[in-house]
Amino acid sequence: MPAASLDLFAIEELLSDEERMVRDTVRNWVRERVLPHIEAWAWEERFPRELVPEMAGLNLFGATLKEYGLPGLTNVAYGLVMQELERGDSGLRSFVSVQSALVMHPIMTWGSQEQKDRWIPRLAAGEAVGCFGLTEPDFGSNPGAMRTRAFRDGDGWVLGGEKAWITNGSIADVAVVWARDDDGVVRGFLVERGAPGFTAVDHKGKYSLRAAVTSQLVLADCRVPESSRLPGAAGLKCPLGCLTQARYGIAWGALGSALATFHAALDYAKTRVQFGGRPIASHQIIQERLVWMANEITKAQLMVWRLGRLKDEGKATFVQVSQAKRNSCWVARECARLAREIHGANGIVNEFPIMRHMMNIESVYTYEGTHDMHTLILGEHLTGIPAFMPPIESRE
Amino acid sequence: MKSCVLMAYVPDTASVIKVAAAGNRIEEADIKWIVSPYDEYALEEAIRLKEAKGAPVTVLTYGPERAQQGLRECLARGADAAVHVKGGEGTFGDALAIAKVLAAAVRKSGPFDIIFAGIQGVGSDNALVGAMVAELLDVPHVTGVVKLEIGDGAITAHREIEGGTEVVTAPLPCVVTAQKGLNEPRYPSLKGIMAAKKVAIQAFVPADLGVDEGALAGAGATCRWKALALPPAKSGGVILKGEEDPAAAARELARLLREQAKAI
Structure with missing residues (x-):
C-alpha cells in the first residue's frame, strides 16, 4: 500500500514475509518496467512481447507449481502477483493468467509425462507462449454447446471448428483446444503452431485489453496425433476446472485495477485545486466517492485473502471463486467509473490511467464467466434451482 | 574465492519522514x-x-530485528549466506562504531577475498563505513566504484572523481564501495524468495564478536545525534510574467538570481 495508513484493517499483517516480498517485487517491476510505457502500448495496440523473458526471469509463469524447479507459491502470493500485474494493466495480467492457469495448469493436471516434459519448462521460461481455446463465436456462457469436433482418424484426430476471444491466440506456440469427440465427450488437445489447418486471426478494433493479443482460432480439418491429446482430460468439467483456476487469479487481479484507479483518484483529489484555492478532496461528494472505493476494496481484499487461504487448504469451491470474481470485477468497474468522475475531463485522456483501466475492466467483467453467470451460479447455490436454462414454451 | 556484502536496511527513499517525539530519531511507525x-x-x-x-x-548486516528481512531479500536475489549482528539502536549513525562491529563480524565470518558495500547507506548518508571497515581490517579500499574488473589477486576499479574518472588497481583482499552506474541490479525471482526462507541466518550480538556495544554507544561514541529537523517547507516559487515586457522580466530574473538566490 503506498500509504500504510490506508490499510485500516491491517490486511498487511495477514500476509507472510514471503508473500509481501513477492508482492513488492512484482510491484516494483511493474512500476519500473511497465508503467512508464503502458499507455503507449495500449494506444498502439501492442503486446510488449519483449517483457516475456523478464517475466520468466521473475518466475511469473506457473508460479504455484512446485515441479520442474518452479517456485511453489502459496495461492495468496500468486493472487498478489495477479493484483500487482493488473495494477499495471489487465492485458499483462491476462497474459500471465492464461500461460499459468489455462495452459500450464491443464498440462500439469491432465497431460502425459512426455507432454509435461516438452511444454512445462519452455512455458515457464517464456520460450513458448500458450493459449486456451474453449469459447466459440456462438458459445460463450454456454461452452457445453460447443461446435468444435474431434474425429478419430486412424491413430490420430481431426479437429474442426472455431474458437473466439482467445488471449495470446496468434502468438501462441501451443493452444489447449477443447473439442467434443464422436461419443460426445469433451477432450483437450495440444495444438501446436503450424499444425496443418490451424490458423489464428486477431480480433480487430478492440477498445479493451489493447496491450494484449486476442484472436480467433480456426481449425479446418486440423490433423493432430494421438500424442497431442491430454490423456487425463475427459468431460466439460476439465476446462471448467481450468476456468476456476483462472477466475481465482482474476478475483485478485481486478483488485489491482481497483487499487490503481483509487490511488490515482486520491492523488488527483488532493492536488486538484478548485473553488477557493482548496483541493477537491475537501469536498464532501469527492470524499464520499473515495470512501466508497476504499471501503469496497478493503472488503474485497478480505474476501480474496480468505479464499486464497481456503485454496491453500484445499477447501476452496468454485462457488466461492465465482463470488470473489464477481465481486472484485464489480468493485473495479465501479472504482474506474468513480475515479473518472473525480478526474473530471482529465479522466478521459491517457495522461492518467483511468480510461485504460475502465475499458480493460469491461473485458474482465465479462470474460471467464460474465457477472451475470456468476450471479446465477450463486443463485443456484442459494436456492438449489439452476436458472441457466429457463424453460421455454414449445413453439410447435 | 569468497565475497561479502555489507548491507544496511534503511527507510524507503519514498517514505514520508517525521521526527520522533524524542527529537533525535525519526518516527519509525x-x-x-x-x-x-x-x-x-x-x-x-x-x-x-x-x-x-x-x-x-x-551478506552481513548490523541492525535491529527487522534487518533480517533485508537479509532475506538479499538471499532472494542470489546471496548464499547471511549474517545478522543484532543491535545498533545505541550506535545509530556513528560510522566508526558501526564499522567496528562490521569489521569484527567480517573477521568472524571470513576470510573473504573481496568485501562490497554501498558508497553510503541512505539512512544517515555518512559514506564513511566502507572505508573505515577497510582500515580496521587493514586492507585497501576503493570507494565510489562505477566499473570493476576482478583479476587474479587484484582488482582494477574505475571511480568517480570531480570532473573525471580515476582508474585504481588494488590487491585482494580489499573493500569496494559501489556507486550508482556500477551495474543494473536484478529483481529477486519468486523462486529465490521461496528458497530464501529456508536459509538459516547466522545471528550474533556484538558481544559474541568481542565488541562492547554499550561502550561504543556510551563513553566511546564518536558521534551523537542531538536533534533532527525537517528541511523548511518549499515556498510556492515566484512566477515572473514576461508576456508584455520580456526584457523587463529578464532583468528582474537576473536581479533575483544575483541578489536573492545569489546564484550568479
Whole structure:
C-alpha cells in the first residue's frame, strides 16, 4: 500500500514475509518496467512481447507449481502477483493468467509425462507462449454447446471448428483446444503452431485489453496425433476446472485495477485545486466517492485473502471463486467509473490511467464467466434451482 | 574465492519522514524498510562475481530485528549466506562504531577475498563505513566504484572523481564501495524468495564478536545525534510574467538570481 495508513484493517499483517516480498517485487517491476510505457502500448495496440523473458526471469509463469524447479507459491502470493500485474494493466495480467492457469495448469493436471516434459519448462521460461481455446463465436456462457469436433482418424484426430476471444491466440506456440469427440465427450488437445489447418486471426478494433493479443482460432480439418491429446482430460468439467483456476487469479487481479484507479483518484483529489484555492478532496461528494472505493476494496481484499487461504487448504469451491470474481470485477468497474468522475475531463485522456483501466475492466467483467453467470451460479447455490436454462414454451 | 556484502536496511527513499517525539530519531511507525539502494549495486556485483567465478556471497548486516528481512531479500536475489549482528539502536549513525562491529563480524565470518558495500547507506548518508571497515581490517579500499574488473589477486576499479574518472588497481583482499552506474541490479525471482526462507541466518550480538556495544554507544561514541529537523517547507516559487515586457522580466530574473538566490 503506498500509504500504510490506508490499510485500516491491517490486511498487511495477514500476509507472510514471503508473500509481501513477492508482492513488492512484482510491484516494483511493474512500476519500473511497465508503467512508464503502458499507455503507449495500449494506444498502439501492442503486446510488449519483449517483457516475456523478464517475466520468466521473475518466475511469473506457473508460479504455484512446485515441479520442474518452479517456485511453489502459496495461492495468496500468486493472487498478489495477479493484483500487482493488473495494477499495471489487465492485458499483462491476462497474459500471465492464461500461460499459468489455462495452459500450464491443464498440462500439469491432465497431460502425459512426455507432454509435461516438452511444454512445462519452455512455458515457464517464456520460450513458448500458450493459449486456451474453449469459447466459440456462438458459445460463450454456454461452452457445453460447443461446435468444435474431434474425429478419430486412424491413430490420430481431426479437429474442426472455431474458437473466439482467445488471449495470446496468434502468438501462441501451443493452444489447449477443447473439442467434443464422436461419443460426445469433451477432450483437450495440444495444438501446436503450424499444425496443418490451424490458423489464428486477431480480433480487430478492440477498445479493451489493447496491450494484449486476442484472436480467433480456426481449425479446418486440423490433423493432430494421438500424442497431442491430454490423456487425463475427459468431460466439460476439465476446462471448467481450468476456468476456476483462472477466475481465482482474476478475483485478485481486478483488485489491482481497483487499487490503481483509487490511488490515482486520491492523488488527483488532493492536488486538484478548485473553488477557493482548496483541493477537491475537501469536498464532501469527492470524499464520499473515495470512501466508497476504499471501503469496497478493503472488503474485497478480505474476501480474496480468505479464499486464497481456503485454496491453500484445499477447501476452496468454485462457488466461492465465482463470488470473489464477481465481486472484485464489480468493485473495479465501479472504482474506474468513480475515479473518472473525480478526474473530471482529465479522466478521459491517457495522461492518467483511468480510461485504460475502465475499458480493460469491461473485458474482465465479462470474460471467464460474465457477472451475470456468476450471479446465477450463486443463485443456484442459494436456492438449489439452476436458472441457466429457463424453460421455454414449445413453439410447435 | 569468497565475497561479502555489507548491507544496511534503511527507510524507503519514498517514505514520508517525521521526527520522533524524542527529537533525535525519526518516527519509525509507518516506515517501509528497504535494502539501501547503493547496497543493491554492491550485492549485484557480488552475485555477478559468483556467476562468473563461483564465489559464494555472504551478506552481513548490523541492525535491529527487522534487518533480517533485508537479509532475506538479499538471499532472494542470489546471496548464499547471511549474517545478522543484532543491535545498533545505541550506535545509530556513528560510522566508526558501526564499522567496528562490521569489521569484527567480517573477521568472524571470513576470510573473504573481496568485501562490497554501498558508497553510503541512505539512512544517515555518512559514506564513511566502507572505508573505515577497510582500515580496521587493514586492507585497501576503493570507494565510489562505477566499473570493476576482478583479476587474479587484484582488482582494477574505475571511480568517480570531480570532473573525471580515476582508474585504481588494488590487491585482494580489499573493500569496494559501489556507486550508482556500477551495474543494473536484478529483481529477486519468486523462486529465490521461496528458497530464501529456508536459509538459516547466522545471528550474533556484538558481544559474541568481542565488541562492547554499550561502550561504543556510551563513553566511546564518536558521534551523537542531538536533534533532527525537517528541511523548511518549499515556498510556492515566484512566477515572473514576461508576456508584455520580456526584457523587463529578464532583468528582474537576473536581479533575483544575483541578489536573492545569489546564484550568479
